[in-house]
Structures are given as structure tokens and as C-alpha cells.
Amino acid sequence: MSKRSRKKNIKNNLKEWGKALGLSLILVLLVKGLFIEAYLVESTRMEKTLLTGDYVLVNKTSYGARLPVTLFSIPLFPKAYVDWVQLPPLRLPGFKSIQVNDLLVFNYPGQSGLPIDKKEIMTKRCVALPGDTLLIADKQLSINRLPFAEPATVQYNYRLVTDGSLLNDEFLNRYQISEGGLVSDMGIYDFPFTDAEAQKLNNEPNIRFVRKLKDFPGENTQYVYPMGTYHQNNKDYFGPVQIPFKGQHLSLDLRNLELYRQLIEHFEGNTVSVMGDKIYINGKETRHYTIKQDYYFVMDDNRDNAKDSRYWGFLPESHLMGKASRVLFSYDTNRKKLRWNRFFKSL
Template structure:
């Protein structure tokens, strides 16, 4: 339901509650109940609360809570304190409001005397209800625990009332700050190393680019999309807003470190064992991988020749004709011939997969959504999970990357070097690149850590034959080991026309996830970042890049039929973009799932700018004191 209906209801509600009859009882004029906004300020004063609380009614996500607070405070001022009264005040106050308006014996004179046991007793159950709804169970545990630490004073509020009020308004204030000002964020993975480390706790400045009004404002406070421990959604889509962003003081610039909602997280595999499960990861990539797995399991392996057995048999047949070096030379030719035949058979098999990709994707979606099973590459096994879940924009997982391309930029990647509008992008101080290392004998792990800051299984693997290094770390190692060879890991691109069918299937691993676009971790073809208001001519090459933009982010239908394109059922030869987009990449370039995997980030997914590391916990133990309260560049 659109939030507009809620605000219209708030405008109409004072008339439904007949405040023009109730206000005169408190010494106010009837006309004061008829002025939108002002009437809530007067009602707040009558209830004994600050008038400025009326302004909180304007804040999505808080407005309904404040409406309930106004109602409960208002009816209690008129003597309605019981559990049933409180429930009505929170959820359906119309009957009590009508009674207050029409019964002249009901006056706004009630103020709780905290020294009178009868006053305390009549509101006890209602106060318990408010505390429970504010913070279920935990609120009561906190209140009772603290009640033993403080001495009860005569005339003081009960601990339930005191902590109910305190927790309620602490959550209201914290929710407003978290939604519109800044939010804490923890680095869960190493995709930004070594600019940001696993265990870093950040402050995300939401006002820098303009605070984003939540799309789903009705949400459990201070959690993102799932309530911990119980693993249920923390939000409801009963109220929904259109994308709206408040004015900010800056635009996103190239190379800013940005937090955003994961763009490929509109549909997620729901596995509550996160972060070790699949929830929030690239659903569309999971579908492709699952489709390939199901296809490969269906292949009759007997149709693929056993190269080793065939070569051995052929060697025995030729051994009577050739001996020694002559036999070896002949067998090399036989092996090449057999390899070509095997490759031809394999290509034919994978050509069938390419021709029927949508069939296999449908099977994969069924396996994931209905059978609730899929293969997890990270765990190397089939996982049983809870199926799939749709996430609104503001409830998709939070990711953090560096913004490499802004709207209108042209980008390409050659040999791990990014080019932005033809110019080399800078290599950042703590940016990791991956190297194949040879002719080196490493010292102990303790020496590697203390002297070079490098850790096994994080910065180097396979006895040091593969290393992830910053420029300064590379320089230090080259000075210490002048004989060592450091070769940048570089996966060259092959023209699609020269790719086999099996190689084309691997093209699905990188954006735009098309058989006819060969991109990889270190090399990407030239492309353009969409800009709001700009128009492109549609063609087979760029449709693969922008079809998801058109359908998933700008919510149009798109169909290709007989070489023509149809948008929303109308033939189209061009398309004008409705939003700005960004290209995000991790600083740990060879170990980052980023735009190279899932594509562009729409402007309505932008959360804020990462501003400061306020705390850093080393996963191996201890605190990284040197990182506390450091800025992010």
C-alpha cells in the first residue's frame, strides 16, 4: 500500500476522532482541531507531551509509532488505562475517541500519582503491553534486571513505565538517526582489502549523497532485513514508498568508497546460516551455475571418449610398426587427433546447453525455489535451504565497494588496469593485485606477518606461489628477494568467434552473463555506464548489457522477437534511461564479487559514503588499535 494513503489517513484522523469536540474540554478552541499538523501539536500538549513531537509524524517509519503514542497518551489523560484500553489506543482508538468526544463527564484531568498504589495498579497491565510491543521479552528482562540495581523512591515511576518510555523513545531516536543520518556497518568479507579489513566497523554517512527515504518504512527497529535468532523478516510491505532521496551536499565521485543495496539481491536464496550460506549472493549467478550442474549431471558420460584408454589401445596397435622415438612422434599426432575429436564431441554437447539455456534455467529455478536445494561452491556440496525470498530495494543486503564509474563514463579493463574515459584509473595505496610467484623461498609465517604484514591463506597461498599484494608489499618483497619472479595474474580475453561452446558457457560467470560476451576478472570489453536522460540505439551487443537495467531496475517488459525489440509491448529501436547508474569494484581485485559479476548499481540502491573506521576487531584475536577512528580514502 502506498504511504500516501497513510498520510491522507493522518490528515483525516482528527476529524474521525472528533477532536473538535474534545479540545474545548482542555481549554482549546474547536477550530484548532481542524488545522492539519497543528491539531497534532495541540493533542500532544493536551496529553502532556511536547508539542514538537507532532513533527515526528512526518518521518516515514516513525509516523505510525508516534500516532500510536499520541493516541495512548491522549486516552490516558482522559482516564483510560486498562490493558483493553491500551490495545484500543494502539490499534483501533476510534471507539474510545468517540466516547471522549461525546461524554461530558469524561475530562482531561488524569495525572498518575506514583505514590498511590491504585493509580499504579490500574495502569500496570497497559504499561507491560507498551514495553512488550516496544522490545519483546528483552525489554522486560532489561527492566527487571535494572530494577534490582536501583532503589525504589517514593513518587517515582514504576520500572516498567520508566523503561518502557526510555526504550521506546531511544528506539525512535536511534531509528531516525540510523535511517537518515548515519549507520554502523561491519566489513564481513575481504573484498575491499587492504583498504578495509574484515572486522572493521564503519560509520556510513547517509547525508553525504542525500538520505534515502525507506521504501518499506514499517520495520523492526535497528535491524536490516532479518530479525536475529528467529530468522524472520524484519519488515512488512504493508506500507510502501516510491524512491525518494533528500538533498545531499555532494554527488558520488569516481573512486569514492560507497555502501549500497546489493543490486542482484532482488531475489535471494534464503539460508539463515549466513554469512556462510547463500542469502544475498548473486541469485542470477546461482541459477546459471545450477543450470549448468543439472545439465552436466544429465550427460551420458559414455558418449565422451576415454582419452587415456583409447591412447593406450592405439599405442599397442602401433607398437608393431614403430619403435622408440618414431612411436613417440606418431603417438603425439594420434593424441592431437583424439583431442580434436573429443573437443568436437564436448562442443556439441555444450552447444545443446546453449541452445536450451532457458529450459535449464527453469529447471534450476525449480530446484532452488521448490526443492530448496542448490550446490554451494564455497562449501563444495549440495545445501538444503529455505527457498527464495524477494527483497525490496532498501532491504537488500548492504555491500561496500569503490565507485569506479559514474553515470556517462566509458570503461574498460586491460591486464587488470582500469581505464576510465580513456585514462588510467589510479592504483590505490592499499589495492590488492594477484601475482604468480616463482623462485622464492618464504620465511616462517611469523616473519611474513611481522616483516611484510602478510598472512597465510589470506595474502599468500600454495607455499607462496600465489600472492595478493599491494604496490608497497610487492616492492618490499622484490627488494628482499631480487631473484624472485612476480607475474601479474592475467586472464586474456579471446574473441567470442574463436571460443568453443564449452568456453562460451564460462562467459556466464561475468557480466553481462551472455554467451556472446567474453569478460573475466582482469579484462573487460569497453562499455558505457548508463546516465539518466541519455538515449541509446538498441542492438544485439548492447541489449545484453542493458536488458537487466530496463527490466529489473526501470521495471519495463522487454522482448526480442524476429530481430526486433519490444518494450512494454511496443516496438523500440532506442531506449532512454530513467535513472543514473554506477560501476562498483572491490580493492581486492582478484577476490571481489562486484560489478564485474552483477553489473550496474542504480542510484536508488545507494545508501551512503563510508566515512570512518571507528573500531576494528582482528578475526585472529585482539583489537587493531591503529585503525580506530581513521578516515577512509
């Protein structure tokens, strides 16, 4: 074979490899954009359902895949993009509708200054659907006046008082405790536990007292949505509030504007101003507004160590990515070992 022929063969082979790699990349991007995606859990807010170090698979087809919003971005590099051109958040048809207790994966609505699809990714439990009425009273969640059926993995903060002895690593490992700690050298601790775990604590020989920690009405309201004059919610007393739904006709006043202003402005693209007792939307005085999309109320399973709808408001459909369907694998960063029992765990 001549030298020229060898060069030609090498060139042809490189072209074929280039085509194969290009098609493979396109296929990967299509799968990632429209079908499935995986991400790493980096917080304790959903313990004991999701653990820090879980690598979670997101099913984007369940509710309909959202098409890309940021047009000019480098695939597989989420921070490499320009936001000069942003498309509206359009969605393909889905196979099912969102149900209560689904684990929703979404872009964080409380993050401002970024395109929708470049905001932080979060997973929370859906507890209320569009049109539902939600109430939290003395930590008890109810939807449409019916008690909410909480999964066994939901945790609350408890105060433990020992006989004066300090709790050791064996105790912490047995209850899989990753946050909280000693409050007083007298043997007083605050830890998150499920209700079933809290019952078991009564059988521990060195535990003298266990109680669930609660906020009182009107306490710590400055951290909870909507922060303002007319609503005094806290994490344990919230509502009642109806979750907004597409096509809902609102009769606005200064009180409920405090609740809905964020979604009217930031999620539905309007300007809102108030002069005295008059409300202006896009420069026109009005007392009426029609909701343009569905919203949801989501909560963390680690209820007292949360960053959920109680703190930043309603989840707009435009920010929804998909459903958390499975843990692919899990690595315990504290104990430096794999959690084999969580590999391919269904959610």
C-alpha cells in the first residue's frame, strides 16, 4: 500500500470516528435533555428518604420533558452559557400527572438572576396540588381538611435528655444521625428523628426524656413565606392557603397580594406596584388577575431542617424538571464507604 493510500485510509477512519463520536454526543444530549438525568444529593433536607451522597435518577418523561430554555449553552457544563436568548419554558406531553407524595425534581424558584434551567436543582415531596387547600397546625399537615398521610421517613427535631452521660458514636450510627448535636453539657441534645425512632428512644437505658420541638403561633415568622404585614406563618403553623391553579381568577386586595405578588411578577412576567390602596399590574390599576400556570406545594421530609415551600412559596410548573425515580448508587462521605443497600433503590 502506498504512502498516499495509507494517509487516505487514516483520514477516512478519523472521519468515521468523528461521525460516531458526534452522533454519540447528540444521543447523550437528547437522552439527558428529554428523557433522564442524574444528579448528586448534597443536603440532608430529604433524609431519611434521600441521603447525602445518593446519586438520583430523574425521569423527565413522567410529566412531560421541558424543552431547553437557555439556547446558547455548552452541553454537560451547566455553568457555561450565555443568556442572551431564552426560550419560553415549553413542555412535551407527559405520561402521567403529578400525584401527592411524588418526589419532584425542579429548579429552585427562590434563586433569582439566572435562567430557569440554570438554577439549583432540588428534590422535595409534593404535598398539595393546584387548587388544594393546605393547612399546618401544631406541625400537623392537612390537605382539603383531611390529615395528610405522611410517609414513615418524615423526620422532626426532638430534644433528648440523658442521665447526664454523653451519647457515643455507636448511638449516632445506629440511628443514622448526621446533624444536630449537644445543646448542653448536662446531657441535652437536639436531633431529627422519625416518629417511630422517637418511640424507640424511650427504651434506651440512658435516655430520661424525649419531646418533639415546636414553634408557637406567631414565633419565627420572619423566615417564612410570605414575609410581610398580613401573614404570620411559621414552619409549624401555616395557612390555610389555596394552591394557585391555571385559569384561577383572583380578586386582589393588599392582603392576598402579599401571598401572590411573587408569582404574578417573577413567574408570570408582570410588573406590580402599589400606591396607597391601589394595585397596578403592568401600569394599569386592577383588582383582578388570572393565573397563567399551575403551582404546587412541596415539603422536605426533614421537616424542621428544611428549605421548602414554607420558606420560598409555591413551585411553578415552569420550574419542574421531572420525577425522582431511583437511587443509582450512594456513597457515605462521613464514613467513607459505599451504601450497598441503596444501589438501584426505587423511590
